[in-house]
Amino acid sequence: MGRQKTTVAEAISKLQAKLDVDIVLLFETGLTYQAVAERLGCSISRVQEVLRRAHKLRRDLKVAAASTSTNTNEPTMDV
Numbered sequence: 001m002g003r004q005k006t007t008v009a010e011a012i013s014k015l016q017a018k019l020d021v022d023i024v025l026l027f028e029t030g031l032t033y034q035a036v037a038e039r040l041g042c043s044i045s046r047v048q049e050v051l052r053r054a055h056k057l058r059r060d061l062k063v064a065a066a067s068t069s070t071n072t073n074e075p076t077m078d079v
Contacts, residue, residue, distance in 0.1 A: 023050045 021039060026036045027047070037044045 019048045023047050024054050
């Protein structure tokens with residue numbers, strides 16, 4: 001029975017991840033929160049939450065990329 005619960009949990013997780021991707025992709029096409037929610041059969045609050053997390057992830061990735069990039073104007077020295 002334990003394996004069956006894990007399988008169901010994994011399936012639900014995969015469906016939620018796919019819904020998250022679908023929400024972001026549809027929103028990026030210019031649809032409103034309401035239009036995305038209607039098309040996917042979920043609540044507007046779900047759409048808002050997924051997009052809020054997506055925007056935060058995008059900001060975090062930009063900050064991480066900026067902090068790891070090096071200034072190419074500075075001379076480098078091999079040691």
